[in-house]
Amino acid sequence: MTGAPRRKKYLGAVDLGGSKILSVIAEGDGRRVGEDRRSTSAEEGPELVLERVVDSLETALANAGLQQGDLAAVGICSPGPCDIEAGVICSAPNLPGWRDVPICRYVEERLDVVTRLENDANAAAVGEHVYGAGRGCRHLIYFTVSTGIGGGFIIDERLYRGATGVAGELGHMTIDPRGPVCGCGNQGCLEALASGTAIAARGEELVAQGGSALLAELAQEQGKLTAATVAQAAGQGDMACRGIIRRAGYYLGIGFASYVNIFNPQIIIIGGGLVKVGDLLLAPARAEMEARAMPEALEAVQMKLAELGDYAGAMGMVALLREGMAA
């Protein structure tokens, strides 16, 4: 005699970013069956954002024709340092006012389902490894190049977290000891030279020097000057803006070469919003990597673009939940 058939269980994953929340409902094999996207509205503070995370998961469930009891587990990834054992977001540069927020406990109480937390760049590395550009690779490095530069290592097919869970600060390798001051306080980090923030800062300097009438005009039209503005001006042929982006690519390539020499990875996967800029950024990065890396390590590595777009973090959480349930 067998009991009533058990209902199929699904996994819920949330990528909680500074500007948007993406929730995904997936089957055990990673197939997505529902999702929800909404603005984070981080300025409203942690409590309302936590509420919104739960609403987003519930909406994603409803979109899949499911309900709360169908969830086997929830995974959340967020920017900045977090205590994954305790399920607490310690701080988050893009979530003002977030300090030691016990997000897992909140979601567990609201949805009555075990909830797990991970840093978003680490989660994206896992997502690309399991479902994206790194499928089948044993050792890989994932870079996300957007407002900041982060990433994660997959070593022996597993996420490497370091001694206290803060490994993988790939953007905080010093590239030029006398370079610009970084958000972390150091000088000349990769992030301070090649991130979206760095590109925007060089654009601001260019405008201040009267170096690009086009960039000044676009910035005025848009009411802001971001890396996208610099890329737009570069796309319209502005030589100084093209130079800024090529320069960021040059620094990226210096960083890639060091990572290749140190880690001897099979692939380097590059994701994040700045990848859309394309070859103007990536061709000098590749050229500089090839010029600087040691031949033995260089011949072993492939450079690939990320495949999962903004699903990488959420799909990484799906993979980590599966792994956790298998363990």
Added chain:
Amino acid sequence: MTGAPRRKKYLGAVDLGGSKILSVIAEGDGRRVGEDRRSTSAEEGPELVLERVVDSLETALANAGLQQGDLAAVGICSPGPCDIEAGVICSAPNLPGWRDVPICRYVEERLDVVTRLENDANAAAVGEHVYGAGRGCRHLIYFTVSTGIGGGFIIDERLYRGATGVAGELGHMTIDPRGPVCGCGNQGCLEALASGTAIAARGEELVAQGGSALLAELAQEQGKLTAATVAQAAGQGDMACRGIIRRAGYYLGIGFASYVNIFNPQIIIIGGGLVKVGDLLLAPARAEMEARAMPEALEAVQMKLAELGDYAGAMGMVALLREGMAA
């Protein structure tokens, strides 16, 4: 009925360096029972050096009151890239004329015992992990700072070799993109800024500029100018030489900070001949690391001096042989 009692088996390990050969005979628990040291005399070419490796092992055995049949396995470590699967030294910067030398096959044929090969810096990392300053640590980085700068990673208590076995080129992280040309062809590697070779090169420049009468005099007396000469002049109070060594320490610290941010290790172990220079080199290294590394990773890491001296490589081979026999 049982057969005749089996004799106790011992492990043989050889650290084959550019200037000296060190052979060690150890018990399974790592206790050393015999050893032999002799000059490599690398200028005589691979065949005579291979002969000398075997002689050295036989002498170490005899010194322990043992004979060939008492060896369970032999491990050899050597500088430069090697194919550990095939047991072939691909090339070795300090062993002129060495190109694809099948050292394991040679020793196996001569001593009738299974023989294993590893890169010397990797072996030293394992040695310090199992028997030295890194005992009990899960994640550590070992640096050897001498003529060159190398090292190895222990991740999850195991040596990390990378996708094709060439990981751990810790000296070939770019520290200053416009810095001096490195032996590897890149510009501004840690090795080109902080190794013994780099210190000697800065010393040569200083003498050429007439910047230190003392250093010029010492170099003339000794018939050569090495990092040790610069350290000696620094020890006698020469301010320009003290500046050269402090500068190397500054660059070391920049590298350490990047490794701390990337890897979040429990400890950084520093070995190699230059460690003897002491605080003149290590104090600025520590200060720069502390100024540049991210607080979360910095508070997790300890900086320790290596404990095994020049036994690190050989003892690492003992540990790897044990691990291989257990597997």
